[in-house]
Amino acid sequence: xxxxxxxxxxKITKRGQNVTFRCDPISEHNRLYWYRQTLGQGPEFLTYFQxxxxxxxxxxxxxxxxxxxxxxxxxxxxxxxxxxxxxxxxLCASSWKDRAVGSSGNTxxxxxxxxxxxx
Amino acid sequence: AQKxxxxxxxxxxQEKEAVTLDCTxxxxxxxxxxxxxxxxxxxxxxxxxxQGSYDEQNATEGRYSLNFQKARKSANLVxxxxxxxxxxxxFCAMREGLGQAGTALIFGKGTTLxxxx
Numbered sequence: 001x002x003x004x005x006x007x008x009x010x011k012i013t014k015r016g017q018n019v020t021f022r023c024d025p026i027s028e029h030n031r032l033y034w035y036r037q038t039l040g041q042g043p044e045f046l047t048y049f050q051x052x053x054x055x056x057x058x059x060x061x062x063x064x065x066x067x068x069x070x071x072x073x074x075x076x077x078x079x080x081x082x083x084x085x086x087x088x089x090x091l092c093a094s095s096w097k098d099r100a101v102g103s104s105g106n107t108x109x110x111x112x113x114x115x116x117x118x119x
Numbered sequence: 120a121q122k123x124x125x126x127x128x129x130x131x132x133q134e135k136e137a138v139t140l141d142c143t144x145x146x147x148x149x150x151x152x153x154x155x156x157x158x159x160x161x162x163x164x165x166x167x168x169x170q171g172s173y174d175e176q177n178a179t180e181g182r183y184s185l186n187f188q189k190a191r192k193s194a195n196l197v198x199x200x201x202x203x204x205x206x207x208x209x210f211c212a213m214r215e216g217l218g219q220a221g222t223a224l225i226f227g228k229g230t231t232l233x234x235x236x
Contacts, residue, residue, distance in 0.1 A: 033223060042123075042210050042226030043164070056217050089162055093224075107154070108224055110164035 002026075004111035006092050012117045013082055020078045021114045025094030032075050033108065034067055035091040043091055049075060082118045089113040121146045121215045125227035132201045132234055139186070140196040140230045142211030148172075151214055153194040154224065155185065158208040167209075170194055201234045208232075 005024045013019050025032045031050050035043035046065065047057045051072035060066070064082075069075040079086055093110040122145040132138040144153065155167045170178045170185045178185040186195040198205060208231050212224040 031221070040228070042212075042228050043224075045215075045223045045225065048221070048223055050221065055221055056223070091162075091164065093164070107166050107169060109166060110156070113162040113164075115162070 004092055004094050004109055006111040006114045008114060010115045015082060015084060015118055017082055018080045019082055020076050021090050023075045023092030026109060029094035029096055031095045032069055033093040034077050037089045037091055084118045087116055087118045089115050121213055121225055123211050123213055123225055123227035125211055125230050127230045129231045134234055134236050135200050137199045138201055140209050142194045144192050144213050154212040155196045156210045203234050206232060206234045
């Protein structure tokens with residue numbers, strides 16, 4: 001079990017450029033989540049997948065944000081035409097499918113995050 | 120809608136002392152789960168402890184314990200015998216139902232804990 005890994009860890013880009021982040025979840029986990037965290041705030045949920053199906057994407061911040069998980073394993077988060085307000089840390093997390101909301105068997109595990117700076 | 124409130128922006132404690140980090144939540148669900156995560160300056164969110172709404176005992180994990188008071192809707196984290204390595208940001212979180220789509224975590228704004236020698 002190598003944990004959730006994210007790449008790149010840091011990205012500096014010019015305004016208007018596109019960026020893509022990759023997430024490799026814990027191998028036996030079938031749910032994958034993307035969060036955004038700005039300075040001094042808690043993580044903010046963006047989207048999530050169960051296997052390859054994107055079950056919730058209404059929280060994506062704008063149509064410039066998109067995510068894929070083509071084979072139900074790794075996932076990518078793309079931000080097109082980046083703006084300075086996109087500067088944040090983008091966190092990926094994974095878990096098993098819920099058995100119940102109150103179940104302890106499906107803790108969500110996070111990666112180390114990808115820091116984005118838009119200049 | 121569910122909500123998590125952490126009212127302490129920062130807490131200071133000396134090594135070996137115990138500290139309590141406050142968390143209150145708001146939900147109309149009968150079944151829910153509460154989590155605490157630690158985030159050091161490196162950025163990784165480290166899972167610490169979980170409490171289910173139907174769990175009769177307060178959760179404990181090593182030096183971490185969760186003081187769960189269901190009627191007051193509070194889930195405070197207690198760290199006993201603080202260590203310098205405990206200095207970090209601490210987040211309280213709760214599972215939020217997404218209807219048919221499943222669940223995700225919602226987080227409070229966090230509390231920065233500073234442990235001094």
